[in-house]
Structures are given as structure tokens and as C-alpha cells.
Amino acid sequence: MKTKFSGILTLFLAFVVQITFAQDKTVSGVVSDENGIPLTSATVLVVGTSNGTSTDFDGNYSIKTKVGDKLQFSYVGYGNKEVTVGGANTINMTLAPDNALDEVVITGFGSKKRDQLTSAVTTLSADDITKLSPSTSIDNMLQGVAPGVQVVAGNGKPGQTAFVRIRGVGSINASSAPLYVIDGIIAPDLNSVNPGDIETMSILKDAATASLYGSRAANGVVIIKTKTGNKNRDARVSISSRVGYGQRIADNFEMMNAAQKIQYERELSALGIGNATALPGAQVSTQEEYDFLIARDTDWEDELLRNSYIQNNSISIDGGTEKSSYFVSFAHDRNTGIIQSINGFERLSGRLNLNVQAKDWLQVSTNVSITGTSSDEPRDRNNVQNPFRAMYDYNPYETKFLLDDDNNQVLDGAGNPIFNPTRAGFPISEALINNPESDNTLFIIGGISAIANLSDKWTNTFKVGATNTAYRREYFLKPGSVLDGFVGDADNPGSKTDSGSNELDLTVTNLLNYSTTIGDKHNVSLTGLFEFNKRTFRNYSLSSDGFSNDFQSVQAVATIPTAASTNLFTRSLLGYGGFLDYDYDSKYLATASIRRDGSSTFGINNRYGVFWSGSLAWNLSKENFLADSDIVDELKLRASAGTSGNSNGLASYASVATLDFGSLNGASTAIPTDNGNSDLGFEKNYIWGVGVEFAGFDRRIRGVIDYYERTTSDLLLNAPLSSLGGEPDGSIFSNIGEMTNKGLELELSADIIRAEDFGDFTLTVGGNIAFLDNEVTKLVSSSTDPNGADILLTTNGDNNIVRVGEEIYTYYLVRYAGVNPANGEPLFYDIDGNITNQYSADDAVVLDGKSPIAKFDGGANLNMTYKGFDFTADLYYKVGNYIQNYLEGNMLSNGTGVDSNQRVDAFNYWKNPGDTNVLPSPLFGNEAGNTSDRLLQKGDYVRLRNLTIGYTLPSKFTETLNISSLRLFLQGQNLWTYAPHFNGDPEVGIGSGETDTSVNFGNYNLYSYPQTQSLQMGVELKF
């Protein structure tokens, strides 16, 4: 069979070769860099055809072409050059390092050279991405990379994705997260993408590009293109592997040890604090008893946590034949996490990207990826089931296992030690083993497209993309486990819940493009778009009680089923669009777009939205007066404006009237649950911006400045209705609110030292900063608040307000006024600003300017190379956000939590009249514990996100090994943090994972999975 196949192939090739021989000449030569060093795998392409080749190890190439053809030479990180083939059979080419002007940027539904862009787009290449702090999801890697893109890690759980906000918060009740588009397909979850597969990534921040995505683009768009192979090139194999370990980032405070805690309990007991008197420390009356407790000193972090093991292995193969190219990759990621006894996150992914030139006018391609993830889930809620709360709460004189009066382990009937329930009444170590929860997700994402060149001016692209996300969760309370004893059915011990979902997201896209050049200088491109998207989401949940053993958890073995439910949600989106690109000699650029989208989520009267954009840019550096400038290499002014919409995050059927079924006294009921709103429509986003891009001094200095104003209107809010109409939820969900985000973004980088300066040494530094100012401008009006009534967010630990004229989610709290030096009582300000010792929740005020949103943030980076060595450092900083430090509230509880361990500085409480700079006296612990801004702390911090040292073996070694490159590196993540105002880790995303909050993230910490730091070593090998 194989022989037969090869035979056919040979015949076929011979046939092809014969035809081509007839008309071509062969050109060969060497491609090298400016220093004369040969460039391996540089691409040589006959312009306007798919005919191309790449250079071999010594930079040699050979290509069949003909006189008059243009040859294009390109190499990653170097500028392209073109040469017209003349009589010579040898063309040697020297390429100069990266000329950003020629960088190809993926935009809306196509790509452009950077100098042709008219809008604010931040791009990252595969090279850039490999230099970032590694993570399993790309969003975490973006922190500090792109100005105007605020990234807050969800938490430190392996596999956790991040909160990303492009140019501010854009909604209150719908989603504020950007749209992620991978190879033209909306990504279901960023864990579905192996960051190593990414060739280029564009963050579309303004209207001119994002509006092309219409009703889903209001919060910005992140476009990811995965790698492809090159035609006419032998397979290239890249292997990358890294291993390392991680640990919790140490706190910038100290917890009490056994001696300190005993001392604290004794002090408080002496003060007469009721809940201290019965504690072991307070009961100690002899040295012997004291020594006995001290001997039990336990570091609970050591008992409950461990170092995580991190591992990433990936291999990719790319290459191509004359008519096809391919990219194949496999990757395996593992991060055990830092919790004892449970496994963390694991991911296995594979990808195939294939392009085939089926006919000279037809190209077909497919991108397919399969990604499976599994994760052991710890309880992320604020109770005794949370190991991170236990780690801080458990007293240091308590031990993991029960000890007898001689401090020897107590054994159960089977001879095993018995887990100590501790004063919390629940042994978390046991729960981690006996109450396992696991999440598994399988993502299958595929796109199939056909590009037909109908003529040299008309191109039609048809694409079908689909993602299937199969999610499964299992939660098993093993029979006999402590928790089962609390919540289980004594007659049917053990319980199991299997739940999950399956989501199919199908998109059909057709693009018809007409491109032409008029009079040599007017370049016009017109594109028509049709897009249809349908999402079908099914879920199920099944529970049973009664398991006869602790190792079989399928419900087939259970005694009685206790709950079962399934549901199905469908939504569709239909879009039509027209896009225009125009430039005059690349000097004057303009774009325009219009798009009309319809969504099934919205009311029958208002389900379509029309979104438009327009932009202009002027490449000053192409004008004669600057063309010869020695200082200015590039200068571009640009301006854009446009609209987009938002429907993400809304209930599928938010607009329709519903009648639900239930039961009363065992018989069916039919109950109207919502009257719907047939006028419900898209939230709308209008953004305008201006920008300058420049490069000078031989491109040693490069920068971008952007200013924008973004107004989101028709925000969906619940407008209260009079009860007279009997609306079941008392309100009508309507397009009402409005808010603005304004910002300034600066980005600057400089090549301080280039190789040509001192030889072999380079130093590049860069940084960015983005200022953001949010203001709510309109809410639901009422007779007392014609501009809009406040929305108070005061459930689940939120103490925030949405008020017209204020930043969204501004804190709304009673102000703490410190400790009365006379008696140690906590003081507060009343609503008028007078100091009082009478706390009243009615004294809460809007804390103007204090919100969970940073005033500015950004990054700074440094790259150095010397011969084969490379060194990279990335800093992230964030200033101006405030966080409620609930952990501190529990650790400095002023005696109310004396039965749990406390911070060492809890000793610093008021003791004598005149004491200042102290905590309130524990005698007033309950008063001090009233909700106030006492725990509100500024979240400013600087963090060393990434520190990498690498060494690339010189070519004389790799040559002998017959490989093309080999790099070894050592990488540290989050090695250093500076947080001057915040006690604890300042990177607060999810406060408490199983608690929904209206603010979403960043407004309090409450024992979610902590951030980690890691050290990894790795190798990158190419052959």
C-alpha cells in the first residue's frame, strides 16, 4: 500500500515538475543578517504566488522563478525585502532586524501591516509570548503587557483564568469581559488554548477595528491566530519542556506561634473576654501544662500546603509541501497546586492547522484543536471546609492528628491516626481526602474554511467554526466522612453529585472582498460580511445517597437517587456587515464599517442593533518633509470613533414573558414569573480616540500614545415597577444606564544598547502606563433621584455602590475614626463627619474615589542579551484600587475571634489610657467588628512577574548535534512583591469562589486560592 502511494505521489510530482520546468529559471543565493550571519529558515516567496521556499542551515536557498517576478525575503524579527528577478541567477540578500512597520497585525476579519493601521491595537508575536510569565491560560500572561488592558488574576488556583478589562468596566448586569476570537472562532474559555500554539495576538482596543465584531465587541476584542506551517519547507520540530515548583507567596505579616497564642489567650482572658476564658491558653496554670501545649506547636501552613510541581511539555511540527502547509502540536501541562492531598490542574491538548491550495483559485484550510482539562477543586468558600481559611484559623497548639495526654497519636480501631477536628470543629485534612470534587472539561474546537479568489479583485471566504465544550463535575461525600456525618442521611451514608453541561457554539461566516488599486495610489478594499452564530447549552445534575464503600462513586451503586434535573438553553446571533479600507499611497488612511446584528436574547421590537465605525490616519513620516529626517523614522497620527454592542452574560431569554411550572401541596402549578420586555435591546458602546505612534533615532526609541473616551449607554438595569401590575420580580429589565470610561495610555521602549554599539551586547527597556477614569452618568430615575437612584451592592461581602457621578463600585461604608485613647473603644464618623462611639449602619457614606478599580497600572520590562545569553525581567504595577481586607478582620479580630489563631500584631491593642496607634481594646471587640472602612486598604503594588535567564548554545555545538537551536533557561515568577499599604497578597481577584458578588472581583479577599510564586527550568529545542 505504502509503495503504491509513493508511486502515485512520484508520478504526480514528476508531472508537476515537468510543467513548471518549462517556463522557470532557478535563482539561488544566501540570506544573511546585517552582520553577515546566515539566517536559517528565512522565507523566500515569489510575490503574488504561493511559490516559496526557505533557507537551509547555511542560509542557502534556491527557487524557481522567472524574469520580472518579485522575490520577497522574510524572517521572523526582521524586515521583509523585495527584489525583482533580472538576469542574474544569484541573489544574495541581507535582512535588517525587525522593522515594526512591516509587522503584520491581525485585525477584524483580515490582517494589515502595522503602518496601515488606523486604530489602537496591541500585538504580541509568538516570540513576545514566549518571553512572558508562563501560564496555562493566555489572559494571565497579558498582565502589564498592553496598556489599557487591566488583568487581574482570578486567584492562584492552577488553571484559573483571569479578569480582563479593556479600557474599563463596560457593564453592570451584562459581561465586561472582552471577546476572544481564536482563528475566527469565539473561544469558549481561554484554558482551551495552548499558549504555545499562538503565532500572533491582537488586542483591539478601539472602535475602528473592534466594531467589525458588532454586537459582541463592546468590551474590546482579543484576536488570536495560531501557528501555521510554511509551504515548501521540510518539517521543523520544536520541543519545549519546563519543570519547576511553586509555593504560596509569603505574607507580609506573621501569625502567632503556640507560645504567642497562649500568651494572647491569657491576656484576653485576664481582661475578662468571655470567649477567651475557656481556651487552652487561658486554662494553663502550671509550667508543665504550658510546656505540654508548646510541644504541640504546629505550623498549619506546612500541614495543609505543599510545594506545587509544575510541568509543561510541548512538541510542534510544522512544514509544508508545494501545495499545502501544516502545523501540528501536542502539549501537556500539569500543576499539582499547593494543597496537600489533592491534585491540581492537568491539561492535554493537540492541534492540527492545515492549509491546502486546492486549485490555483481555491484554498481550503482547517484548524482543529482538542483540549482536555481536569482539576481537583478545593472548597472555595468562607467556612471550615476551606483549607486556606483553616491554615490561618487553626491554633498553633492544635495538631493535625488527635494526641493523647502524653502527646502521642490516638489511633482508631484500624490503627490509623484520627484527624483532629480542632476548635473549628471540622478536620480539613480529612475533608480534602474524603470529600473529593473534580472538574473535567473537553474542548473540541474546529474551523473549516475555503477561500476562493473569484478574480484578481474578488475573494470570497466561507467558514464554518464550531466549539464543543463538555464539562463534567463530580462531588463525592464518602460514606463515613466527617462532612457526611453532618449533612448526610444517616440511613444512607455517602452522597454523590454528578453535574455537567455540553455547549455547542456554531458559527458560519461568509466574507466577500473586493480589492483594487486605482491610479496606482488609491488602494480600496470593500468587504461584505455575513455571520450566523448559534449556541446550544445543555446541563444536568444528578444526586444520590447511600454508598457502600468509599472507592466506588458511580451512582449505579447508590441506594436512593435524591435529585435530578436537566435544562436546555439556545441563543442565536445574526450579523451583516460592510467594511471599507482605503489608503492613498500608504500616507493617508481611512476605514469605515457598518454592521447590523440581531440577537435572540432581545425583545422582538428591538433585537437588531446597528454598529458603525470610522477612522483616519496620517503617516507623516511618509511625507517628503519627514522622509529624510535623521531623527524621525516613523510618525503617525490617527483618530477613530465607532459603536459596538453587548449582550454577553445575559440570560438567554431575558426578554420573553415566562410562565414557570412548580408544585403546591404535591400538585402542579403554573406561575407567571416574568412579563419580559419586548423592547429589550443591546447595551451600546461608543468610543472615540486619538493616537500617535512614533519611532526615532534609527528606531531606537519607539512609542505609542492614546487617549480615548468610551461611553456605554442603554445599560441593562432593573427598573422598578409599581406593584399594581403584579410583575413577579417587581421590576422590568430595561436599557437605561450610562457610564463613561476615559483614559490615557502610554507605551515607550528604547534600545539603549544595540549589538552594533559595543558588540554582542544589547539592552532594551520598555514600559507602559494606562490611566483610567470611570464615572457612572445615568441610572434608573425615580421621583427622589431624577438622575438615577443608587444601586447598593451590599450582599455577600460587597459594600459598594453604583451612583451617578461616582466611579462604578465605589465603596459605601461607615468611616472608622480610630481608637479612643481614653478607653480603647472604636470610634466612627457619623454621616455628618462627627466622631461618635455609637456605630450605626445608617452612617455609611460614599467613599469618593475609593473603588476596587485601579487609577492606573502598567508594566516595565528589560531585555539584555550577550552572545548566547538572554535576560528578561518584567514588572507589573497597579495603583489606586482599594480592597476590603477581610482576612485581616479575622486575624486582628479584637478578641471576637480569639478561639482562632491571630496575627502577631494582634497584641498591639489598647491597654492604657493614652495609647495611640493601637487596635481597639478587645473589650470593645464586637463594636470594632461592625462593618466599616477599618479593613479597607489601598491595593497598590509592584510585582516582579517574570525573571528569566536563558542561554542559547552556539551554532558550532548545535551543528554537530544536527539541531537548529537549543536554549536552556531558568524562569522565576512572582519572585518579589512590594505592597506598601496592603497586609497580605495585594493581587485580589475572586474574594470567595463559591460566593457570587455583584462587583465580580477585587473588592475583598476571603480565603480564595492564594497567589503563588514559582521557579522553573526548561529547554527549547528545534530541529
Added chain:
Amino acid sequence: MKNIFKTIILVFGILLFNSCEDELDQLPNDSVSPDTFYNNIGEFESAMRGVYSGFLSGNYYGGQFLALPDILTDNVIIAQEGRLSNRLFFEWRHAPNLAYSFMYAPYVVTNRANLILSNIDNLPAGPERSNIEAEARAARALALFDLVRVFSEIPTQSAGASQTLGMPIITSTDPTIQVLRPTVETSYDFIISELEAVKATINADNGSGRFNKNAVNGLLSRAYLYNGDYLNAITAANDVTTSVATSANFPAVWTDGSEDGVIFKINQDRILDGVSIGTSWSQSNAGAIVPEYVLSFELANLYASTDVRKSSGAYTQIQADASGNLYNSITKMFGESGQNNGVVDAKVIRAAEVQLNKAEAHAMLGQFTEALTALDVVRMNRYSGFISPSETGAALLDAIKLERRLELFAEGHRLFDLKRWNEGVVRSATDGDFFDGTGTPVPSTFTTLPAGSHLFQFPIPQTEINAFPEFQQNPGY
């Protein structure tokens, strides 16, 4: 040839796109549109159970509406060891939105009833349709009656009460409807005319879990009594055929072991529905209660030792909290037999009330013999060895009022009875919350609510005024 292929591709694309527009019509799979429902008797019955489910809401007969009218009065005292829930009501501190659920819950029920009525033509004429229609109209009338009791004056309360602000009559299903308040007279006229209209068409045998002929007549007797139309109150009461629960059956009525004397109640399943009606009074665990409100010492002493309501423990028992404090606790809604979760059926109208309505109506007309007869029908079933004291005149009226207080305690009557009699609330300034009158007394600020105080009419919630600024607020707020 090539161009043909290209054209085919284009045409294929265009055909595909045209079929997508319909896909934008997506409907939920776990609910239906009200427009497509109400097609047959089964669906109407389901919808009617939805109406009853609205009555069972915790904001309505599932809790608040049965508890708060007593909490505002001299019947109970707040227990200091409890959670101090509903304290603003107890202390008559009518915060702007305090009465929100009093307005919201009855209008939700009204809306559910109106949806049935607006679709009633989908059913063929006949007894099934008449019965369902009558049920829905009765439900709507009861909801309006409850609204006017809370927010408006009661016609007998003062000479001009009938011309003061009533509550809007809503017969439309428009969720955005805004209607100004009519007079009390208009509201009562609607309530009475609706109940009169349906009493002939509603089934007598719907059972106590649904509106039925006796329930409609019973409610009519109450409405006429409130409206000062004593002759009609008597007539309506006479049309009720349910007898007052016997002494023997009486205790089981409160654990849902008996339906004796219950004309209309909202049934619930202890596990599936689990609405804890009794938790307004106390929660309990093994051996101890967390009391919220307990009998005032005055009321506790009014129950004679021969009174089955006390002797059987059906209405009150001496129970202890976790600290060992003893209370005259409210046990009327403690739970089904053997339960302590407060989950029982919500009793809306009982035969004893109808007898007391009748007795009062006769007394107000000076027909003391008939009044005494009606009163004694209740008393002979409550007191062991009962011998009628044969009161007459003012003493008889006082006896009727006393028996009404004792019999209907904790069923949501006391506030409205005081209001329609134009009497004030007088609480003891010295009696505490414990069983023997010790403990913490009511602060002196909250012992007296004078007759005719504007606080007898709850304020229209601020959120209602916000949503409908022209809606008339009650005087005094």
C-alpha cells in the same frame, strides 16, 4: 466552467443565510409563554394553584400577613432572647419601605388571577369554567380586601372613612399599569360585588384547600362586617354551612390532623413546599426555642384554664429558650404533629370567625339574643363545662370582642379589629416577656398607639411612589 462553480458557491451561501432569520426566535425550554398557556381545564387548574401558591408566599399567608397584624398590637411582646425580627413593626416605626410586601404580594396574586380571567374564554362554557372563574375572582377580591385593610381606613372606623383613599382595583394583566387610588367605598363595593357575583357559581365541594361556596360566604360576612353592613353580614354568615370545630377535634386542627371548622386554607406539603409559617413566632431545636414573639402577659392571663386553646397547648405553651428562660410561647403554627419547623397549612377563614362575625353583627343591630346564641356556638366548643354567662348589651359586645381576640389570635386579625372598632393599642408598661410577667417590658415609647392614629394605615412604600410618583400617599407620612 470555473465561473459556474464560483456562482454555485455564492448562491449556496445566499440560500443558507436567508434561512437564519427565524433562528432569532428562541424560547425557553423550562417555561412557556403565558400567551400559549391557559388552554384547557387542567392548565387553568394549574394556574389557579399558582394563585394559591401566591397566597402561601412568606410575604402573605405563608407568614407575614398572619403574624404582623398581631405583632403590632397588645397580643404579643417581643422576646429579648430572639433575633428581634420584625421589630420595626412591633414598635410602629413605619420606615418608608416597611410595608412593601403587604402591597406587592396581594397584587402578584391579583395578576395571577387576572391572567386566568383574561383567558377564561378559552374554556367552553359550563360548570368547570364557572367554578374556575369564580375561584379567580374570589382570590382577586380577597387580595384587594387585604390591601385595603392594611393601607386604608375601614368604613366603620370613622364617619368619613368611606371617602378616604382605598386601593386600586386591578383587572388588567398589564404589568406597567398605573391606577390612582379610588375611595375606600369603591374598593369595598368591588370586593363585595365580586364575592356576591361568584357565590352562586362556585362549587360547594371544592374542598377547604380551594375557594368554595362556604369560603365566599364566610369572606362576605367579614367584608360586610368591615363595611358596617350588619344585615348582610348576618345573611352571609347564615349561608355558611361549616360548623365550628369541636373541642375534641380542635387541637388537631393546628397540626393539620383535622380540618374541622376550617372553611378555607392554603394547603402545603411539609417537604415539597416547606413554608415555615410559624417562624415569625419562634424557631426551635431539640428542647429549646428561639422565641421571637410570645403572648403578652395580659393575653396569657385571659385564657382560662378550662379553655381548650390553652389547656391542649394548641395556642400556647410554656416553653424554654436555650438559657432556660420560660415563655408563654405561641404554638398555634408550631408544625405538624411531631414537627417543630413551623410548617403547617395557612388557615384563611374558619367557621368560628363566621360565628363571631355574625354575633358581632347582631350585637351591633341590638339583636342581643341572636348575638349571644352565635357567640355561645363558639364558646361551648372551647370551654369545658361551659355555662353561658348570658351577657347582654355592652357586656355582650365586650364578650364578643374578647372571644374574637382569643379565638383569632395569631391569625392576622387583631390589628384590623382594633382599627375597625376605632380602638387604640394599649400594652402593659410593666409586664415583661417571660411567662410570669417578669423579664423585659415594652419600652414606654411603644406602649400606646392611640385610636385613630395614622399609623393604623401603613405608608405606601417609597419604592411604589418612586415607580409611580402620582400614587397617593396616606395622610401623616
